[in-house]
Amino acid sequence: MKSNSDTIQKMSVHSQRGQCAKRLSILEAAAEVFCRQGFAGASIDEIASAACVSRQTVYNHYREKDNLFMAVVEDVMDRANAMLFSTLSSFPENPESLEDDLAAFAVRLSHNCICNQDGKFLRKLVLSEGERYPHLFESWRQHGPGKIGTALAALFSRLSHKGLLQIDDFDVAARQFLALVNADLQMNTLFGVTPTEAELETAARNAVRTFMRAYAPPAV
């Protein structure tokens, strides 16, 4: 395949590159198919051909369908969590214009965590297969959505102590911020429509305006 090459460092690792590529290809294809068809509706054959791989290879890597499904879910959850906290770290702690910066942050949040493929996948899978695999999504709930609330709350608390906001309950404010950001997008996300960038910005601006009206300190 890629016998051409640049600096090859370690043979042992190199040998795994082919395997690793296949693994990733399978994981990716499986995610797409599971997301579209659900667990029961997805067939290994479809996943294999979507991954350009023989069925047997799928079985070689992931013993059985259940196992593959769990690997896919964990993979997507890890990516989603990483993206979530990466986006969280771009929260405007020293804002120039609080309203503008919060809106931009809201756009990033929608774009990177809610409206992307992983976000769609997780909403769909948690809802449709959550009851069948309680333990699987439980850890994600605690480390993902569970933590974003407290993390955002802490960030709002800092803004509040700086006098930029006037918030009594930080946890509630954090949840409300997230809810407001989603307010205009929920119909889209529910029906699987990906909103345009312009829609994202409008939604973010509406959300932040209302949030600020509710939580801005009294004008000087």
Place this chain on the structure above:
Amino acid sequence: MKSNSDTIQKMSVHSQRGQCAKRLSILEAAAEVFCRQGFAGASIDEIASAACVSRQTVYNHYREKDNLFMAVVEDVMDRANAMLFSTLSSFPENPESLEDDLAAFAVRLSHNCICNQDGKFLRKLVLSEGERYPHLFESWRQHGPGKIGTALAALFSRLSHKGLLQIDDFDVAARQFLALVNADLQMNTLFGVTPTEAELETAARNAVRTFMRAYAPPAV
């Protein structure tokens, strides 16, 4: 086939009572199974035994699985829409205490339309089977969630003209109201946990407080 319809017309309504009961029983059982297992994961056998009916009877009433599924979805959508507009009609148009009355309304909305069995079913099914049956959910989207927005907007508009609220964009305010009501419940609904009445009330109160802070007219 044809002779069947002749005789059915000839028969009085009484004979349909038994049939009708079976139909409803099947519909109910199918809703439960489809909701739990998804379309692909649900089997006619399971539905039949959940309905205490033979498999053949299911096929007699609803030719095929697809057909049964669509009937179930339409049934649930009708119920959900009826409940939605019934709840909407209890909107406080002449509130004693706007905050209290709005909160009570929010509780009714959560309780009757969002956290009940039909709400759960629709969220799950729209998300998991929406792409497979676009036309099926499209009409619901327009007549249900699509209309609740405009209806709520109209109601807020009246409150605004009475001077009880100060809203610039009624549609946005309506969506935000709904979003705020859901803010504290989203985690629960996503994971299929039914919130307690106390949680509903707290969520409603938080939502309305923020909504009022953002949209209450300046104090006299």
Place this chain on the structure above:
DNA sequence: GACGTTTTAGACAATGGTGTCTAATTTTAC
């Protein structure tokens, strides 16, 4: 080039589901 590993296509049994058919039984209408 030789070797071990991985991948592949295809056959395969086992399973479980759909939808049909039949013949017997129960329910309902009059």
Place this chain on the structure above:
DNA sequence: GTAAAATTAGACACCATTGTCTAAAACGTC
């Protein structure tokens, strides 16, 4: 009570899927 209609259990063909197995081919490494 009788006749028509509905329901039932069971058998059935058919199909899709899972997971295993095999022998051949491709690949990477030395």
